[in-house]
Amino acid sequence: NAGVTQTPKFQVLKTGQSMTLQCAQDMNHEYMSWYRQDPGMGLRLIHYSVGAGITDQGEVPNGYNVSRSTTEDFPLRLLSAAPSQTSVYFCASSYFQGQGWINYGYTFGSGTRLTVV
Amino acid sequence: DQQVKQNSPSLSVQEGRISILNCDYTNSMFDYFLWYKKYPAEGPTFLISISSIKDKNEDGRFTVFLNKSAKHLSLHIVPSQPGDSAVYFCAAVNNNDMRFGAGTRLTVKP
Numbered sequence: 001n002a003g004v005t006q007t008p009k010f011q012v013l014k015t016g017q018s019m020t021l022q023c024a025q026d027m028n029h030e031y032m033s034w035y036r037q038d039p040g041m042g043l044r045l046i047h048y049s050v051g052a053g054i055t056d057q058g059e060v061p062n063g064y065n066v067s068r069s070t071t072e073d074f075p076l077r078l079l080s081a082a083p084s085q086t087s088v089y090f091c092a093s094s095y096f097q098g099q100g101w102i103n104y105g106y107t108f109g110s111g112t113r114l115t116v117v
Numbered sequence: 118d119q120q121v122k123q124n125s126p127s128l129s130v131q132e133g134r135i136s137i138l139n140c141d142y143t144n145s146m147f148d149y150f151l152w153y154k155k156y157p158a159e160g161p162t163f164l165i166s167i168s169s170i171k172d173k174n175e176d177g178r179f180t181v182f183l184n185k186s187a188k189h190l191s192l193h194i195v196p197s198q199p200g201d202s203a204v205y206f207c208a209a210v211n212n213n214d215m216r217f218g219a220g221t222r223l224t225v226k227p
Contacts, residue, residue, distance in 0.1 A: 042217035108160030
């Protein structure tokens with residue numbers, strides 16, 4: 001089925017370990033982004049990309065890196081995991097609906113639940 | 118600072134009645150507003166949106182109202198169905214920056 005695929009669904013890391021959360025979409029969407037969801041905080045934007053080779057920081061970028069080498073993939077890297085990064089991570093994608101305006105009706109993946117101990 | 122607030126963490130209504138979910142925002146530069154619905158173990162799904170130049174948008178059982186002077190929007194679901202039970206997030210956009218509220222858990226009882 002077409003959509004946004006996130007892997008893994010669950011992950012436990014030790015403090016200081018690194019890992020990459022994978023996100024892939026097959027809808028040829030130009031826009032991709034990563035959010036984290038924490039209790040009582042809603043979803044907060046970590047990083048986003050408006051096309052291959054272009055990335056930018058969101059509201060909470062510290063501790064995370066991203067790259068966009070292809071239109072389909074947008075991996076999120078945790079360089080040195082910390083307990084404060086325990087969260088549920090969502091990847092989202094969308095398209096430009098003319099004049100450079102992003103369609104904000106995003107398609108979200110099903111999430112990655114990350115625990116850092 | 119949370120620029121988009123959903124002050125009711127939960128709401129319970131009877132099947133067939135109206136559900137009203139509320140959202141307040143502080144940034145007057147927001148010019149586009151959305152509601153997303155989320156089931157457990159799934160990502161949010163887009164439900165309905167409204168531009169700041171309108172005060173109402175309707176899609177079937179779902180209607181979003183925007184009161185710019187009060188910086189308030191609401192989602193009305195009529196009639197409510199048990200399948201509507203989920204967490205609802207409101208979101209607001211300014212210049213490609215979309216901010217989400219913390220969500221309201223709606224339970225529709227049969």
